[in-house]
Amino acid sequence: MALRYSNCRNVWRKALELIKELDRCTGTLPPYNSDLVSEVNNEIKHLIESNLEDARLDEENRSSGDVSLLPTIICRHSAIARNFRCLLAYHYNRLRCIRTMRWEFGGILPPDIKENLSQLELEWFSKYSNSLAQYMRSVGEEGINLTVNLKPPKSVHIEVRCLVDYGKYEMNNGTIVFLKKNTRHFLPRLECEELIRQGVFEHVVS
């Protein structure tokens, strides 16, 4: 019975590659690597099937006192477990990242980020987004927006520089400001917070 070393040697490479890919892009979300994921899936499938087969053979050999297949089975089993962990880690950490984006961008993701999500992740995102919104509505009497006030305030107004030609922007009190590229404004912090996150403003720290 030949041990299939040839395919055992590369067993962990692909799964590890997934993890490395995420690790390289800390803070951003790389495109969902469905090719590699399905390769790892196939690898797991393959390992499980060969293991089932060998387990059956082993059962037969056992009666004649032959346990030579056992080490192979154990090896494959830990390879399966390892691949599994890598897959779980890959997907879980992506979810964490998507979750952070819900807090940064609100319920609607920018299209360029949306492209990087898998279908399942998009579904998860919309569910998460809904339950978060539902929670925020149910706090207090009128609901509360938890995605603002992320940092302790130091002053009511802050100085910001406008980075894009945004056009007219109406503030909560009805005042309309005209936001032109490279202009500086002194505005209430609350109004700016979201625009800063969207990349319209840059906080000028003097």
Place this chain on the structure above:
Amino acid sequence: MNNMDIDHDLNNLLEIEEDEEDEILLSPATLVKIIEEAWLNEKFSPEILPNKQEYVDLLLGQLAAMDDNLENASDRDIKKGVHQLEVDRLKFLVCSYLRTRLEKIETYIEHILKQENERIEKGEEMYLTDAEFNFANNFKEGVDKHFDNLMGIHPTMPISWKNQIVQPNINSFVFAKSKADIESILIDEGNDDETVYVNKDSQIIISYNSVSNLVKNGDVQLI
């Protein structure tokens, strides 16, 4: 609305009537202090703590009233800015407190829900508010569905990964300040002799596990 009203708001905010007979007077300063302490505790404790929903709701109600008053105040008044900043600070406090709790719920979702369900069974008071509990259940549903879809690779797939749940490390060390004289804190659970006496206002570094009950009943403040 004039400034007198805002001053009045800040200085003499509230008077809660819980029941007709059971009237509790709570000054705004006390209310803010309660939330501040809850916030610090929540920030530093590894596990989720009992909710303070009534206080949060009270403070939110007050903040809404103050917002209304501020909107009506004149923009030229120098006091308005000061009040606005104060209101913003309080808003940050509440938001951060609630956010911290949500983050814990998300991270330790399985663990927390398991504990909550045990509490329901025993008829104990729940740590999560109704809204948080809803959120937690929805969150778990979403994550479970996501991973079930992903991990159904092979029919004979082991499902043992579902049992590996993320748990808070309740033995991690915390800085704590005692708010009362505490006779004895058990440091080593296996050994009854290992206790410490803690004076009021003294500060200690201790394993969270040893003081978790004291944190929950308010004798110890995490810092």
